[in-house]
Amino acid sequence: MARGALALHRPRHPRPHAPASVHEEDTRGDARTGRLSRRRARRDRAGAARRLGGRRAARACARARAPVPARVPVRRRRDAEVISVLIPVKDGGDDLVRCLEGIARQQVGDDVEVVIVDSGSRDGSQARAAGLGARVHEIPPDEFVHGATRNLAARLSRGDVLVFTTQDAVAADERWLANLVAPLGDDDVAGAYGRQLPHEDATPPEQFFLDFMYGPSPRVQRLGGDELTFEHTMFSNVNSAIPRHVWEAYPFADDVTMSEDQEWSRRVLLAGRTIVYEPRAAVRHSHTYSLAGAFRRFYASGASADRAYVAGRASRAALRRALRRYAAGELGWLWRTKQRRWIPYSVVYELAKVSGLQLGLRHRRLPRPLARFLPGVRR
Incomplete structure (x- = not known):
């Protein structure tokens, strides 16, 4: 079994000043001893800066209500699980x-x-x-x-x-x-x-x-x-x-x-x-949905979303921002990768998905016969 830590990149921050290391010694005397002492001091200052930067990153992410970049500590799993x-x-x-x-x-x-x-x-x-x-x-x-x-x-x-x-x-x-x-x-x-x-x-x-x-x-x-x-x-x-x-x-x-x-x-x-x-x-793992299939799939996702992740104004606003970012990103990607003939289809396909999602988010307000008619979803 592979064991180890999952290392995540920390956001770049200006390196803060750290206090001088306790390892700095009097550099008078032997030149070799002085060089070694200065190297230790630089390493200690760099380590302190990294630790301080990590704490600042965590506080910034908390203020932004975003997932906190971090290193995942992994203890040894039991053998023969x-x-x-x-x-x-x-x-x-x-x-x-x-x-x-x-x-x-x-x-x-x-x-x-x-x-x-x-x-x-x-x-x-x-x-x-x-x-x-x-x-x-x-x-x-x-x-x-x-x-x-x-x-x-x-x-x-x-x-x-x-x-x-x-x-x-x-x-x-x-x-x-x-x-x-x-x-x-x-x-x-x-x-x-x-x-x-x-x-x-x-x-x-x-x-x-x-x-x-x-x-x-x-x-x-x-x-x-x-x-x-x-x-x-x-x-x-x-x-x-x-x-x-x-x-x-x-x-x-x-x-x-x-x-x-x-x-x-x-x-x-x-x-x-x-x-x-x-x-x-x-x-x-991927699917090739028809337009109707994409609509039904995202209707079902929207109907479950209030239990999963859309439970307030901030969540709905974040979802709208993500949809706009996604649509712009897809059109830009198709253009950059010279797959431009897919752009008209992509626009219609994404409209089908977004329409299904938005209708699903409002499924409780739909007439009961219409709601019963809507999804059967492929797993």
Whole structure:
């Protein structure tokens, strides 16, 4: 099992003046002794400046209500832990086979089990998964709910660490699992999640979406103010890990239609815990939605958002700013990368997503027949 600290870059700050080091000695006498003393003094002053700069950065981030850049301390995890990889499945087909084969290739020092909760597959996914060593539990299709089904999978498992993924997510390399669970060695870390990379056939809008949401830089998320915003609560059960004792204290909400992962993230952050984003733990996972599919997908996300991350004026304002930043960033990226023929489609596609999201945020005000008609969402 890979062990180590997840190092995050601190923001650059002017180096403050530090008091002279106690190691500075009288430089009179031997020239060699004087040079060594001055070198020690410079090292001590630099160390003091770095420590002071780190404290100032933390205070500034707290005032801005932003996730605080930090180094994640990682204690040594116990040897011979059991890692349970939990996957909700329905008609997984070849995607599921690739997912399970990627798990089997992982280089990790712990015992790994795979638990699948199948909600009515008709393509033989149950037998294919069992043939690849997974433990399969079946439920009726109408019993599937994102949070409740994952809680069921966790109860059926025996792992000390619970890893959540989906049937169409494929490990990007053989160190995915080791990198994903490594941050959990710190007692303060309630969960970790990893990067999502697009499949080779992903459309440019989907490629930009994944790079925008799951970039290459690691980060630590914790409550930095009175109200959580979208940036704080980022977490995805496409590629996540939670210690079992944390899940037992904070299970997923059974009644959340979608975004059960971000609703969970909001609760643990409000409880004072920390979440780590580890981009080295990467899976390949992307969708190609139709315009109607994108609308339904983001309607469901918006309908769950008040439980997950949109619970006040500051949160809604932060979401609006993020949407504007995202739209401008996508158009600029398409232009810079010479994929300009995608710009008209991208504009319509993003309008479908934003319309679905905004309607979902207002789902309680919709006429009941219309609300019933709206989403069925692909997991």
